[in-house]
Amino acid sequence: MIRSLQALLAAFALLLLPSPAFAWWEYGHETTAEVAMKLVQPRTRQSIEWLLKRQKVLETPTCPARTIEEASVWPDCIKTLGDRFNYAYNWHFQDVDICKPFDLKEWCADGNCVSKQIARAQRMVADRELPARDRLMALAFLVHFTGDLHQPLHGAEHDGDQGGNKVKVSYGFIPRTNLHSVWDGLLADRAISSPPGGADGILSQVPPADRAVLAQGSLEDWSRESWQLAKTIVYGSVIADPCASPAPAKVTFDQAKIVELMPALRLQVAKGGIRLARLLDEALDGNHPEVAHPPKPPKKG
Known part of the structure; x- marks a missing residue:
């Protein structure tokens, strides 16, 4: 009941926002983080807890990071x-762009994109020589951005629509929102809370053998996958052929469409948590390649 009320209030607050909504909203990020914490190695969990106990060094009292859930939305x-x-x-x-060949080089040339920042945050979390403040901030970014990467509309756009923010949508009883906000929060809250709900429920639908397969791949692989899902599942569910026609003036998400899309969203949350656990273990359980084998400094003149 409380979660439903929170989702309702968030939905109405969204109608007043002049700019894009927060990513995955709270529930998506918190659940991704919870999934990861259920899968990480004991030493990794201890290191995370050690960093979280030092959250005051962030000096953001209105944005605490006392738990992995709070860190995920920091x-x-x-x-x-x-x-x-x-x-x-x-x-x-x-x-x-979903209608152009997949290429991160142009979009991430300066490093200011989600996949590059995940890599940067992982390196910083792994670096025991950095101050606790830097590593904790990096931990929050790593957890959050891994969640973002698995929300398909954080990895793609169509016809300059800013990841679906410009696509008008009617969702259930909400007459005016946008496609990005549907996948960030409205559909996410519904999918994650539906039985079997929460992190335990989502993990229960992914057998251990499948988790090992899902954990594989690189950040570029995961980026390409998210981009492809945006084309086929997200835009494909509202536009017959996304690259042959513009988006309709308004899209309606009825009950049937919502139920149809929920499994895809739940799987993205599972993937995000499973892959985040791998990234955290690499950084904090002593297996990060750049820590085990740091790059050699350049030779002098």
Whole structure:
């Protein structure tokens, strides 16, 4: 009941927002983080807990990071702090056009995109020589951005629509929202809370052997997968041929469409948590390749 009320209030608040909504909203990010924490190795969990106990060093009392769930939404919360963290705005997405060949080089040339920042955050979490503040901030970014990468509309766009933010949608009893917000929160909240709900419920539908397969691949592989899902599942569910015609003036999500799309969204949350667990173990359980074999410094003149 409380979760349903929160979703309802968030939905109405969304109607008043002049800018794109937060990614995955709280429930999606928290659940992705919970899935990961259920899968990480004991040493990894201990290291995460050690860092979280030092959350006061972040000096963001209105945006705490006392738990992995709070840390998972910290990068969205700090958007409210203005100039202090506005450098990170573009780190949450990479709007690769679904109707062009997949190519991260152009979109991520300067490193200001979600996949590059995941890699950077993982390296920083793994670096025991860094101050606790830097590593904890990197941990929050790593957890959050891995969640973002698995929300398909953070990895793709269609006809300059900013990841679906410009596609008008009617969703159930909500007459006016957009496609991005549906996948970020409205559909996400419904899918994650439907039985079997939460992190345990989502994991229960992914056998251990399948988890091992899903954990494989690189950040570029996962980026390409998310981009492809945006084309086939997200845009494909509202446009017959996304690359042959523009989006309709308005899309209606009725009950049948919502139920049809829920399994795909639940699987994305599962993938995000499973892959996040792998990234965290690599960084904190002593298996990160760049820590085990750091690059050699360049030779002098």
